[in-house]
Structure formats: structure tokens, C-alpha cells
Amino acid sequence: TQLLEQSPQFLSIQEGENLTVYCNSSSVFSSLQWYRQEPGEGPVLLVTVVTGGEVKKLKRLTFQFGDARKDSSLHITAAQPGDTGLYLCAGAMGSSTLGRLYFGRGTQLTVWP
């Protein structure tokens, strides 16, 4: 069973388009992290959100944590070919982040020039 459901699984768009990736669960998380992974490499942390309703911006990327801390979204504005990669959401449970992370299956994003 997958605790975190990511959608869509694949996304192929043209440069300049906007997109949103969703990460949903029926469970509550103490924090949620978004990673980006390139082929042959490990996941690289993009952002951590910890407060329900929190919104964080990282240049053209906007991350939101749901009010109930069960879901999150990643919105990319004016996508560029350099944004291509596998985007993973991961949630932590419990009062601290010392425990395991629960990962979604990932969204493979391809941005064409």
C-alpha cells in the first residue's frame, strides 16, 4: 500500500507552460518534503513544509502544504528544460524528522524546448 499518492505519474510539456504535481494521503504528516532526482543520482531536497496551509516559493516553484497536513502540491511556472526530472514527495510522521520517510512513486517531468 502506498501511503502517499502522487499524480500525475508522467508529465510531458512544452517550455513555458505551467504545471502542478499533487501529493495526497489519508494520513497526517508532521512534515512533507519535495525532492528532485536526476537519472543515476540520489534525490536532492527542494523544500520542507511543516505547517498546515504553509506556502513556500523557490524561484519558479511554489510548494503548498494542505491545511490538514494530508496533502501537498508543487506548482512550476513557465517550465524550462532544466526542470526535467523525477519529482518525489516524502512525508515524515511523529514529532520529529528522525523517523523514516514515506515516499510517493514520483512524477516524471519532461520539458521540451
Added chain:
Amino acid sequence: NAGVMQNPRHLVRRRGQEARLRCSPMKGHSHVYWYRQLPEEGLKFMVYLQKENIIDESGMPKERFSAEFPKEGPSILRIQQVVRGDSAAYFCASLGQANQPQHFGDGTRLSIL
């Protein structure tokens, strides 16, 4: 400013052999996590160790798999009598203290012939 170091990056074994995967955490990090990634799947938690102690091994198969994180030296994930289904990318992450994010290595790609 070394990150999480994993070696080897690629490992080929024949069925029945042993595989040893090593992970050196970031400097100052005493918490180590192992995850397994299969194609088109997210990362699946295997085990969480803190120096010389296994904290959570709920994601690790009961047979053939073991992990250690000795006082000195890297963390080791050992797979005995490997089978084809063990083929995957194995990632290690480390963390310094509570409420900090996990930082990942670039993984070991294990192939079983």
C-alpha cells in the same frame, strides 16, 4: 564539504553471492537510513540506524538482509544469497539532528545475473 558517499556505485553479483553496500554519512551525522528504489517506484524505507544501534528495521526483509553502523567506519547493508529480485538502486541518507532533512547519497545500483 563531502555529502553522503556510497560505494560502490554499481555492483554486479551472481545469484547466491553476497552483496555489501557501504555508506559514509555526512560529517557530523549520526543517523543513517537505507532505502530501496525499483523502476517507476518511489523509495521504500528499509532500515534506520544510529551509531551502533538499529532503531527501526521494519522495512527490511527478515531473511538475507542485515545492516550495521559501527562506531568507526561506514554503515554497511549486507544482502546474503542474492536473488534476481534484489536488483534495485539502494540509497543511503543521513541526518544530523531532529527536524533537519535527510540528505541522500547517489546510490548503489545492484544487478543480479
